[in-house]
Amino acid sequence: MSSQVIENTAIDNINAAGLKAVLNIFKKWECSNEQIQKILSVSRAALHNYKHNPEKAKLTADQLERISYILNIHATLRTVFSNPENQYGFMKMPNNNPYFNGKTPLALIATGKFGILYEVFKRIDTMRGGAW
Structure with a gap:
């Protein structure tokens, strides 16, 4: 097996x-x-197909970046909140901070717009530093 095949297999496993x-x-x-x-x-x-065979998913660079932002949002929420209700419920809670204007973070990212996903991540990530 060539090193390129091994490398691609490793990347596919990480993506899955x-x-x-x-x-x-x-x-x-x-x-x-x-x-x-x-x-x-x-x-x-x-x-x-992704739900039933994630290891066979052929993800684009855009999709991988979206996955990365979701994983980072999740990591931030787990860092900031010790209780699962907030770790997993925060995304469905109306937020009155600037940018959210009473909307839930999930409602914003569910528009599918990449820029909004980035902005929501960036604003949630500031919670690590106590900026909220």
Whole structure:
């Protein structure tokens, strides 16, 4: 087996692990399939396939970046909150801080717009430093 094949297999395994983790996070956030489709920028058929065979998913660079932001949002929430109700419930809580304007973080990222996902991540990430 060539080193390129081994490297690609390792990358595919990492991608599948990230996808599985994100799908589990979405389940705990109580996301609908439609929300997941928009957040990850995938079709209904692709989402169905990803859920049943994440190791066979062929993810684009954009989708991998979206997965990365979701994993980082989750990591931040786990750092900031010690209780699972806030770790997993925060994304569904109306937020009156600037930018959110009473909307939930999940509602914003479920628009599917990459820039909004980035902004929500950036604002949640500031919670690590106590900026809220």
